[in-house]
Amino acid sequence: MKQSKHSIFNDIPDEQKSGVVFKNHQLKKKIIKLLDKKGATTINDISKKFNSSSPKVNKLIQELIDEGLIEDLGKAETDVGRRPHLYGLIGDSMYFLGVDLGRNSIEIGLMDFNENPIHFSRDIEFNLENSEKSLLQLCDIINRFIDQNPGWRNKIVRIGVNLSGRVNHLSGYSHNFFNFTKTPLSSILEEKTGVPCFIENDTRARAFYEFYSHKSKDSGNILYINADYGLGLGVLAQGRLLYGKSGYAGEFGHIPFFDNEIICICGKKGCLETEVSGRALEKQFKDKLKEGQSSSLQHSFVNLENIRMDDIIKAANNDDTLSIELIGVMAEKLGKGVTTLIHLYNPELIIFGGALAKSKDHFFLPLQMTVNKYSLSIVRADTQLELSKGTEGAGVLGACYLAKHKVLNPNPS
Structure with a gap:
């Protein structure tokens, strides 16, 4: 790993991980993290937080100022005694x-x-x-x-x-x-x-974005289901991302959920993703058209093979019956899978994102109904289901x- 442009974030060699220099290095990191979490803070508050002397903290603050990481924001407002200086991070650093x-x-x-x-x-x-x-x-x-x-x-x-x-x-x-x-x-x-x-x-x-943003930041245990071309799962347990032994935790879409002969992109048959995903939606939609069912998209595409997941979702949001029907059935199947997750993890919150979630109630209502139908009420009562706010660039x-x-x-x- 190359060295950071700010020495405070560079690793200390093992042979130097002792003594005053190392302790000061670690304390400066703690100060940065405190300012990041708390905002503008005084030297006195930092000293109390880390049980360190004010002169020592003042010296480290000056070093961080010299590094261009923090700045003196002026004196704090107070009605008693001398007004202490506030220090905060330089966002542009x-x-x-x-x-x-x-x-x-x-x-x-x-x-x-x-x-x-x-x-x-x-x-x-x-x-x-x-x-x-x-x-x-x-x-x-x-x-x-x-x-x-x-x-x-x-x-x-x-x-x-x-x-x-x-x-x-x-x-x-x-x-x-x-x-x-x-x-x-x-x-x-x-x-x-x-x-x-x-x-x-x-x-x-x-x-991680969902955890970091708005009210989900207050939840310690949340699941994020990414229903897009594939089907992914992100797990935050006690506010920390769950990776598993080798970093592959969350392969929700590859649970052998169906007794079908559809080969998944992973090479196995019957994965949840084979019937609940954008890829599955595209195939199911085109198969229905070949069987003689109709859709408003038939008037927009000369070659029906060019129809993509986003086109089907837009059609559903414009009241296309076939698109709504297929998304609803897919949401019901996903609901059974989500019920399993609720029983396993007992999460506070499950957020649904990805392209399929953009079909909104066509996706979310049948999903909710299925979860309510199949989950244990005593467990389900603890879990809130939400659609992602769909923030661009999430x-x-x-x-x-x-x-x-x-x-x-x-x-x-």
Whole structure:
């Protein structure tokens, strides 16, 4: 891993992990994390929080000011005694870059230390393949985004890249894409961009965004179901992402749920994803048209094979009967799977995102009815079901938030 542009976030060699220098290094990290969580704070409050002397804290504060990480915000308002100085983070001191890979496009976003969005680029044309050409194109797109502004590159301290499928965030390997070399994908991205990188499963990144945003941030145990071309699950247990032994926890879509002969993209038969996913929706829709059923989409496409999941969802939201029927049946099947998750995890909250969730009540109402029908009421009573707010760029923001989290919390969790 390359060194951060701010020395406080660089790892200390094992032989130096003792003594005053190391302790001060760790205390400065704690101060940064406190300011990030609490906002503007006085030296006295920091001293009390970490049971450290005011002169020592003052010295470390000055070092952090010299590093360009925090600033003196002036004197606090108080009615008694001398007014102490407040110190806070400089949002513009460092940036985090998030990259979200779709099948045919990429979204990239830049966020500062105070979580303010700096710049976003959406719908960048890209063909996601397990090839060197596709990987080099990805690196080129990232570098061109960074080079839009001469000042960005020196401030970006971490890049997070989201991919679908099986991703090991610790080793930096993706087992579905860009796995044609023994070198970890994260290392290749780091070499090509000059910035420390990590890779993450796209559903987990979105789950982390949901946890970080609005009221779900107050929930300790939440599930995020990404119902898109595939079917993914992100689990937050006690506010921490659940990865499992090798980083592959959440393969909800590959539970052998059906007794069918449909081969899943994983190579197995009968996976939940074979009948509950955007891929399944496209196939089912086209099969129904071939059987003679009708849809408003027949008037929009000369070649019906060009109909995609997003077209079907838009048609459902415009009252297309066939689209609504297929999405409803799919939601009922998903509801049975969700019931299993409720019984296993007893979560406070389950959030449904992804393209299928954009069909709103056509998807959500039959899902709710099925969950109510099949789940144990005493367990179900603890769980709230919600549609994602559908924030544009949620995957990118999730990658940015995770990048910041990894900088402030470098130990794997």
